[in-house]
Amino acid sequence: MPTESNKQVWDYLTYYIDLAHAPGFAVLVSGRWGVGKTYLLKDFLKVTFDEDAANYVYVSLYGLSSIEEIDDALFQAAFPVMTGTAAKVAGRIAKAGLKFLKVEPGDWNIKEFLNKFRAKVYVFDDLERCEAPINKVLGYINQFVEHGGAKVIILANEQEIGADEDYARRREKLIGKTLQVRSVFDEAFKHFVSNIDHAGARGFIEVAASDIATIYGQADLDNLRILQQTMWDFERFFAALLPEHTANKEAVTTLLRLLFVLSFEFKGARASEEDILTGRGMTAAIMDQFDKEAPRRPLAVAGERYPMVDIDDNVLSNELLVDYLVRGVVDADAIREELNASRFFVSVANEPAWRTVWHWYERSDAEFDAALAKMETQFKQRAFTIDGEILHVCGLRLFLADKGILKLSKADVVAECKQYVDDLYAAKKLETGAADDPREIRFQGWGGLGICESDTAEYKAIFKHLISTIQQSVVDSYPDRAKQLLSLMISEVDAFYRQVSLSHADASKYVRSPVLAKMPVDDFVNAYLALHPSEQRVVMMALKGRYEYGRLDQQLKEEKPWIVAVHAALTKRLQELSPISQRRVGMHLEWYDEIVKTSKELATPA
Known part of the structure; x- marks a missing residue:
């Protein structure tokens, strides 16, 4: 039942449905998207017709782009028994409905349909979302009112239709009453x-x-x-x-x-x-x-x-x-x-000092001063090693210098922060939560907080220096990582596959890093040939998954000389193997021959 704010809509629709004669006009129920027009009208129909859906036909015009599609939607609404049958095949619904009514396709018109199917009201919803021309849609609906004497209710958000001359002209001819639905919270x-x-x-x-x-x-x-x-x-x-x-x-x-x-x-x-x-x-x-x-x-x-x-x-x-x-x-x-x-x-006592400084507007002077002193001590001790914390501390120091709280110029802060990063790098203490891709480091925020001064040139200079230093640190780690991967290939080949192949769902940080370029070719070949044949196959699947889709031309281009050398070394070693092993390893090499050929061409010195 309606609330007080929409009682006038309900009352007028009741009056309209109860008219003993053909009204000669349609009723428009209007309101903004999401206001509850459809909900209100379906509730009205359910109550008015005591849940007997045979008394009304409800057609959604949403997304329909032609009169033929509206015909199909009309028949499907009138004969829901056809839903889910072969009649749903494109172009078949209306034909099946005509057959159901014993009407020849050439005799089809809305007046004939209304003579055969007598619903008490026809509802057309989502007028503004119909993709067919608005004048043709209103002309189609007008046939129900003018030629069939039917009662028609249209639901639309007229704000989305806009000022269209064809719409205004046809609306004036078709719509006899407009009812505005209000949101009922x-x-x-x-x-x-x-x-x-x-x-x-x-x-x-x-x-x-x-x-x-x-x-x-x-x-x-x-x-x-x-x-x-x-x-x-x-x-x-x-x-x-x-x-x-x-x-x-x-x-x-x-x-x-x-x-x-x-x-x-x-x-x-x-x-x-x-x-x-x-x-x-x-x-x-x-x-x-x-x-x-x-x-x-x-x-x-x-x-x-x-x-x-x-x-x-x-x-x-x-x-x-x-x-x-x-x-x-x-x-x-x-x-x-x-x-x-x-x-x-969080309690200030348990809060990291830099976070207390960041929350300066919510902390007492005593809390702020103590936290700032501690943060500066930690800065001198090079205690911050995670990228996000480093960026926060540097951003805060720029902010505090700008406000005169830290007795340094912003240029001094930049120099000190760059030196901080260099010192961590030299001590091999620089950590990164973004693993091998520093581009993933949040520029403007970390740990749930936005970084101060992130829009300044000074901060951008610090950020750029940190990124380049992390990249170098990652490259420095490649030889050790290559040893770890080789050991993993020997001890647990499936784990090796997961670590190096992007085609695997558990692909790790090694996938986009040219770590294998630092793996000694002879060590790899010897380890590979010592594996069980089933494990050799997994290794080749891993390499194939690693290098397909042109990755050797992109982030893994530094591994081109390595994979060419591996291919050459394995080919050379074939003659040392038994005939059956020669055949097996030869087949493995064929799996990624095309990639290697491309690599040879691109890796050959000019």
Whole structure:
């Protein structure tokens, strides 16, 4: 049954259906996408006709691109018994329906159809999403009203149709009454809550109903579909939390408000992935204050739309939010880790010093001063060895120098940070969470926090130096890694396959690194020939998977001389083998001969 806000829609449709004569016009039920038009009308039809679907025909025009396709949809709606049969084959549905009505194809017209099939009302939904020309679609529907005397209800979002002269002219002829559907939050919310399976999430959302209603109203999207999707997404997020997280009501309330607001903004196309990734957080907010001439960032505008929510709250990182909102990724481990490091669950005493400095706006002067002193001591001791921590500390030092808190120029900070990286490299203490591909290192954030000063030339210089040093450190490690791989090939050939072949689902950091170029050719050949034939085959499969699709022309080009040398060495050793071994190894070599031929041509000196 309708709520008070849409009672006028229900009442008029009841009046229209009950007319004893042909009305001579159609009724348009209009409203924005997701407002609940379809839900309201299907509920109306169910109640009005006591769930007897034989009294109405409901046709969705969504994606239909021709009158023929609309014919098919009409027959399929009128005769659902044909659904799932051979009649669904393209072009067969309408023909099967005509046969069912005992009408010859040449005699087909809508008036003839209405004479044979007398429904009390015909409904055409999603008018704005029909891909056929709008004037032809309205002309088609008009035949039901003008020539068949039928009662017709059309559902559409007229805002998406736009100002079209043909539409306006045909609309005036066809539509006798327009009914505007309004979003009905309370009714829809109760229905959506009932469909949430996770008991904890369902209970918390019910408790937060007032907050959600307020945010929904402030969003002014009037879109119940977005509300439902957001609630389902939050259910998945809530399920990733631990009991100690859900027990902190302030934390979970903060999360719900932030996630609902960002979901509404993203799903409502008012904020993009890039806006969330780079245009949210303390750094973005500070930049707003300094650059008054720049266009306002979308999330700053959104922040004014929702006065009860801090849209720049750092309780979750922008990277995690993008994964959740844009890609649908709910990484329980990442969520828990970031929450544990947030202000709701971490104590300053247990917090890394650089994190306390980063949270300067939430820490007391005494806490900040103690943390800064400790961070600087750790910097002098070269205690930070992970790439993300190094970048955070360098960014913070640039920020503090800029504010006069650290008595250094920004140029001095750059020089000191570069020296810091060089010292770690010399001591072989430089670590990287990005393994062999420094390009994967987050430029703007790490550990759930955005890096200070990441948009400055000074920070970019430090970042570039760190990346190049890590790359060199990785290259320096190749000889040791090559020895490890050779040992692995001898002891556990399947593990060797997983480590070096991109065609394997468990492919590791060795896949994109030219580590094999540092493996002595004779050592590899001797180890290979000593393997059992079944293990030799696995090695060749690994190499084939490693080098196919042109990878020797890309990231593994430094291995070209190596693989050519291996091929030549194995070919030379063939004469030392038994006839059957010669045949077997020769067949293995043929598996990647084409790759080697290409490599020979490209590796041959000019």
